[in-house]
Amino acid sequence: MTAAATRAGAALRPGLPPLLACLGLLACWQALAHLLTTGGMPDAVATFRELPAILGDQEALGDILDSLRRMALGFAIAVALSVPLGLAMGRSRLVASLVNPLLMVSYPVPKAALMPIIMLWLGVGDASKLLVIVLGASLPVIYHAYQGARAVEEKMIWSARAMGMSGASRLLRIVLPAALPEILVGCRTGIVLSLITMVTSEMIARQTGAGNILFNALDMAQYETVYAMILVIGALGIVLDVAFERARAALVGWSDEPDAIGVTAA
Amino acid sequence: MAQAALIDPSHPPEQSTAPRPAAVEIAGVTKTFQRRTGGTHLALAPIDLAVADGEFVSILGPSGCGKSTLLYIVGGFVPPSTGAVTVGGRPVTGPGPDRGPVFQEFALFPWKTVLGNVAYGPRQAGASKADAETKARGLLARVGLSAYETFYPKELSGGMKQRVAIARTLAYDPAILLMDEPFGALDAHTRLKLQNDLLALWERDRKTVLFVTHAVDEAVYLSDRIVVMSRQPGRIKEIVPVDLPRPRHRDELLLDARYQRYVIDIERLIEDPPEEAGA
Ligand SMILES: Nc1ncnc2c1ncn2[C@@H]1O[C@H](COP(=O)(O)OP(=O)(O)OP(=O)(O)O)[C@@H](O)[C@H]1O
Numbered sequence: 247m248t249a250a251a252t253r254a255g256a257a258l259r260p261g262l263p264p265l266l267a268c269l270g271l272l273a274c275w276q277a278l279a280h281l282l283t284t285g286g287m288p289d290a291v292a293t294f295r296e297l298p299a300i301l302g303d304q305e306a307l308g309d310i311l312d313s314l315r316r317m318a319l320g321f322a323i324a325v326a327l328s329v330p331l332g333l334a335m336g337r338s339r340l341v342a343s344l345v346n347p348l349l350m351v352s353y354p355v356p357k358a359a360l361m362p363i364i365m366l367w368l369g370v371g372d373a374s375k376l377l378v379i380v381l382g383a384s385l386p387v388i389y390h391a392y393q394g395a396r397a398v399e400e401k402m403i404w405s406a407r408a409m410g411m412s413g414a415s416r417l418l419r420i421v422l423p424a425a426l427p428e429i430l431v432g433c434r435t436g437i438v439l440s441l442i443t444m445v446t447s448e449m450i451a452r453q454t455g456a457g458n459i460l461f462n463a464l465d466m467a468q469y470e471t472v473y474a475m476i477l478v479i480g481a482l483g484i485v486l487d488v489a490f491e492r493a494r495a496a497l498v499g500w501s502d503e504p505d506a507i508g509v510t511a512a
Numbered sequence: 513m514a515q516a517a518l519i520d521p522s523h524p525p526e527q528s529t530a531p532r533p534a535a536v537e538i539a540g541v542t543k544t545f546q547r548r549t550g551g552t553h554l555a556l557a558p559i560d561l562a563v564a565d566g567e568f569v570s571i572l573g574p575s576g577c578g579k580s581t582l583l584y585i586v587g588g589f590v591p592p593s594t595g596a597v598t599v600g601g602r603p604v605t606g607p608g609p610d611r612g613p614v615f616q617e618f619a620l621f622p623w624k625t626v627l628g629n630v631a632y633g634p635r636q637a638g639a640s641k642a643d644a645e646t647k648a649r650g651l652l653a654r655v656g657l658s659a660y661e662t663f664y665p666k667e668l669s670g671g672m673k674q675r676v677a678i679a680r681t682l683a684y685d686p687a688i689l690l691m692d693e694p695f696g697a698l699d700a701h702t703r704l705k706l707q708n709d710l711l712a713l714w715e716r717d718r719k720t721v722l723f724v725t726h727a728v729d730e731a732v733y734l735s736d737r738i739v740v741m742s743r744q745p746g747r748i749k750e751i752v753p754v755d756l757p758r759p760r761h762r763d764e765l766l767l768d769a770r771y772q773r774y775v776i777d778i779e780r781l782i783e784d785p786p787e788e789a790g791a
């Protein structure tokens with residue numbers, strides 16, 4: 247009875263269960279902070295009190311926006327490079343056999359771990375962080391574009407060929423839209439990964455950015471700020487993911503791909 | 513009733529007395545597939561078939577006898593292993609808008625609406641958006657899908673998809689239609705309606721049609737000639753010219769002993785595969 251009622255309630259308000267989960271998490275946090283009573287874990291209330299200070303601070307806000315700008319640019323570059331590459335791999339065995347080994351090798355490498363090396367080439371500025379974000383976001387996009395292009399129904403391409411469509415425009419006008427639902431699955435993972443690499447890159451190359459605030463505060467034992475920044479970054483992740491999911495639904499509503507894709511672990 | 517139609521002088525069975533040139537010439541075409549396990553599979557033994565310009569030829573045969581494969585080869589989508597196909601005297605090296613396929617799997621563009629799918633060919637051929645859509649609307653009306661213009665393929669039933677696929681191919685006006693069981697997913701009523709539509713269209717435009725079907729009555733009703741294939745390997749067992757006057761009317765034909773004879777004979781031809789011991 248109760249289970250059925252809960253299910254009915256969830257169906258009525260789709261936003262309710264996540265909200266309850268968040269409240270539960272906060273309650274646990276609050277309780278844990280009071281049980282542990284270490285300086286290293288401020289309670290939830292104190293952390294939330296810290297938020298206006300961060301978001302109201304011109305410099306901090308500038309840093310966060312700077313991070314976001316870098317992340318957006320890095321993600322955009324990653325998509326612009328990865329989608330054509332993945333599609334080409336999916337439609338050409340030669341390209342696939344050339345690129346696949348490189349992907350296999352780079353898959354397990356944590357991209358942020360390359361940061362020190364990249365900094366040797368490009369310095370501690372924007373360029374290094376941007377490159378790491380591009381690297382971090384690329385792999386899932388390439389992989390899903392590749393799978394999507396491979397799965398395009400042959401007869402669909404034949405239909406376009408029968409209409410007299412050339413190979414290049416088929417890639418753009420048939421393979422790309424046909425693979426788009428799959429590409430967007432990759433992009434969703436890519437966007438989360440670019441957020442992660444953004445923060446880690448700023449942890450290594452401290453200059454500006456959200457990660458910089460977080461790790462500087464950690465060094466100075468300002469734990470309220472640390473936790474508040476974690477909240478900010480987490481909230482950014484959720485907002486990006488929800489916004490992306492909206493965009494995805496609008497773009498590929500025509501596809502019968504399963505709608506629910508959980509937040510992808512990175 | 514039937515007699516009246518048979519001797520109707522305004523519709524002589526032979527509409528043209530001039531010898532028609534071959535629109536499609538299939539000469540010694542075989543197809544061997546490479547198996548994953550390493551062996552080879554002979555799907556088509558040498559096929560020889562000439563289809564006259566404006567002729568309606570059906571291909572009948574058991575599942576797996578290579579009907580689709582043969583259409584793909586004529587369409588230029590798949591190269592033959594040996595032999596050659598010429599269309600209008602020119603060897604086929606690839607697909608072209610002179611040959612319009614209707615695939616067994618529909619293969620609609622899922623990101624396009626019904627209207628967008630049907631207008632795609634005319635757009636590709638350089639028509640303006642307005643012209644392409646006018647043309648597409650006309651065809652959608654003919655297949656009875658005017659109300660579904662704005663639907664996406666995933667929102668359609670199998671039979672509706674099939675009708676969109678037919679309209680999409682007709683929209684770019686190919687001289688030769690390569691239809692692979694185009695009425696397979698339709699209910700009996702729509703099937704009859706579309707058979708009549710196809711006949712009317714064919715009688716008007718005199719397109720060359722290669723028409724794969726499993727339905728013997730459909731083949732007899734529509735065709736000038738019926739190619740009966742057998743399998744392992746796929747080859748032509750017999751070519752049956754259908755000597756029934758046109759225009760054909762289904763209700764009259766059903767009462768016509770010659771029509772019934774054709775249906776029975778061809779059913780026997782298909783049912784009776786003496787060499788298929790292992791199949
Ligand atoms: N891509 C392929 N690779 C290997 N074998 C194939 C391939 N396509 C078809 N075949 C083989 O060729 C033969 C003919 O297949 P085809 O699809 O042309 O048959 P069909 O007569 O159209 O059958 P149906 O009536 O079921 O549609 C089959 O035995 C099939 O196994």
Ligand SMILES: [Mg+2]
Pocket residue numbers: 579580581616692
């Ligand atoms: Mg077939």
